[in-house]
Amino acid sequence: MKCLVAGGNVKVLGKAVHSLSRIGDELYLEPLEDGLSLRTVNSSRSAYACFLFSPLFFQLYQAATPGQDPPRCKILMKSFLSVFRSPVMLEKTVEKCCISINERSSRLVVQLHCKYGVRKTHNLSFQDCESLQAVFDPASCPHVLRAPAKVLGEAVLPFPPALAEVTLGIGRGRRVILRSYQDEEADSTVKAMVTEMSIGEEDFQQLQAQEGVAITFCLKEFRGLLSFAESANLSLSIHFDTPGSTPHLDDFASDDIDSYMIAMETTVGSESSRTLPSTSLSPGLQPLCHSEEEEEDEAEAELSTVPGTPPAQEVPLPVLWLHPGPRTLPAAPQPRAG
């Protein structure tokens, strides 16, 4: 495997890694034909995130040495993040970033070509692993919201940074409501402040959900994706489901799943969204979701005229999949006078 990232895309890669580091402690790196995928899952397996960098993102993209299988690596997130620790430094001094695998020493080599002839080489040890795959189908989610990341960033601003969970729902008058979620088992003598943010429908590019639907999810992980989306100035699509609204064809005895939420991004300026390639689950892999077939429809990204040069607007496709876990959802948010 050999990938070369150049120019401003190095910073984008760095930001993606920062975003993933807010979710999981291990990074799964897998070069696919569709692009380089960086994935992670959190320790309780309730959040999964994936960034897919299409080949056009790279100046050079070679998924596998000819004749060999593409590698699948699991790396400590801390190690990989340390390469991209400072976004400022990446922007100012790094000209190119080369990611490759050194077969002999079994190391993932990340080499930063910096200004003034400085070259920083990081040799990271990795584990071979199975493909980390969450199979899901956003099209099966009945509810969709889409808004610029900036709007969602402003929406979560009033909540304390330490807040674990938040409920998103549609209130009266088609207002989108975010409310801090408090675990009912918590010490009831010390009640916590409840914060609620209400945003009008007009701030959303798409709002396909009925009044009264709501979903509770982990805010910390969501913020990780949001910070990436804000820095890249993108829109965020949120697809979600509520208990009982979608019949699940479950092979797996995952009775944890009441509902789930997918936050996906679309490419800049285009209406189409790319989905992850469907991969059958390897045996022994922990299932993260039900096994519905994915619809495959690769939309064409904008092509630049010079092959091999990443187009300026090429961005990875990030996906964050959040699974709220076994609990009953709170009552639909109270409507507020607008």
Place this chain on the structure above:
Amino acid sequence: MKFRAKIVDPACLNHFTRVSCMVAKLARACTLRIRPQKLNFILADTAAGGGVSMWCELPQENFFSEFQMEGVSEESNEIYVELTSENLFRALKTAQNARSLKVKLTNKHFPCLTVSVELSSASNSSRMVTHDIPVKVIPRKLWKNLQEPTVPDSDVSIYLPVLKTMKSVVEKMKNISNHLIIEANLNGDLNLKIESELVCVTTHFKDLGNPPLAPKASTQDRDPEQMVEVHVDIRKFLQFLAGQQVNPTKAVCNVVSHRMVHFDLLHEDVALQYFIPALS
């Protein structure tokens, strides 16, 4: 019991937020006392709090464009509620670019102080943030502990130097000892002293000036050079200084020899009194 108030002026909102920030730094939990003309933030001295107490008063009409309250009864037209100070500050902080802010007492499964903020947003869309701050209503029988403290009969009364200077000095002293000696005289001299086995550090402030003396026998024939001292926990003093983000309009320190130190501050129209007991 009813309470409903509104702030529309950004400067007033800013000022109120700063007051709430100061209160949050001085007391984790405090009592909010609501009267027709005044609002108070009160921390009564308790063993748990280490004997520190605070009394903050502000005239409501300098902040609120609308203010309506109905106390517990007609004769006792007051409301006393206890809340976590940090919550109020956090709620107000989110209102920095607000068109308006409303505060009211509500009951949503439990009594709350609800802060509703109408945010101004570029795209002309309406955004509202609501914070429900849980409060505990304080019964009338406990009100007597929450009255305005009497200014103590102090041995020395002196104006304080610039608080920021004192804070930076005391912060360094904290690393040496927790036992701080505050001494002052009627000649405008204030000393902050700490002692350890190896070292003794004193910072001298001179020419601070003393407020005019009330005619009292005890102080009449005192030598103005004579120092009066009180020993306090340095952390409590630091906590008091940490709450003062801006240098106050007026700052007086009253020392009761070996008993307590009392600070009397005025931040524009907000009055603050803070008591630190002597170390036993």
